[in-house]
Amino acid sequence: MDKPKFLHIKKKSDISNKIDPCIVCETNLYYDEQSSKRIGVIEKNGDIESWKCPSCGTEFDLDDNILFIYGSDEISGLAWKQKMQD
DSSP: OOOOOOTTSOOHHHHTTOOOBOTTTOOBOBOSSSOBSOEEEEOTTSOEEEEEOTTTOOEEETTSOEEEOOOTTSHHHHHHHHHHHO
C-alpha cells in the first residue's frame, strides 16, 4: 500500500510570510487564508461583537478598536508596558 499523502497540511514556511499583527503586542495573528488566531467573544445572544488577542488578552471590537487592555497586574498588561517603553 502507498503512504497517504497529506497535501492539505501546510508547512510553517508557507504561512509565515503573511502578517496580521496585534496592535498592542504585535503578535502575528495570521493563521491561513480562512483562519485567524483571534479569539472571538460570543455574547449571550450568540453574536460575535468583539475579539481578543491570544497573546496579550487585549479585547477589540470588530473594527479593531481597543475595548479593554488588561491592567499592569496581569501578565498581559506587561506587553502594553513594554510596548510603551520602546
